[in-house]
Amino acid sequence: MAAILNFAIFPMDKGSNLGDYVSKVIQHIRESGLDYQLTPMGTIIEAPTVGEALKVVEEAYExxxxxxxxxxCVMNMDVKKDKSGLIKGKIASIEERIGEVNK
Structure with missing residues (x-):
């Protein structure tokens, strides 16, 4: 089983320069040991279970x-019981069809 979760979380009362706050969350995700991918609009994490994925969001809030x-905070999730490696697999599936996508 794998849960892939895309989320964005940030304080709304700290102005428009939020890098100092968001970087604390990204550092925590990195230290979690889970696979993740930072994007301009959020972060994708992959966890073995839904509970582990949601725990990362809860810890980010904390x-x-x-x-x-x-x-x-906004998030969406895709859970597959018979798969793992979803972050890389979803990208590879598209690249097989059209070539490299993240240049």
Whole structure:
């Protein structure tokens, strides 16, 4: 089983330069040991279970909660019981059809 989860989370009360806050969340994701991919609009993580994926989102909230009175989070998820390696697999599937996509 694999759960691939795309999410964005950030404080809404810290102005328009949020890199200092978002980088704390990305550092935590990196330290989790899960496969992840940072994108301009969010971060994709892959976990063995839905619970582990949602735990990362909860922990991201816990990082931001002490420093913000308002936190925005959006996420979507794809769970496959018979697969793993979804982040790389989904990209490879498209690249087989049209060539390299992330130049």
């Amino acid at each position: 990082i931001l909660e002490p420093i913000s009175d308002r936190i925005y």
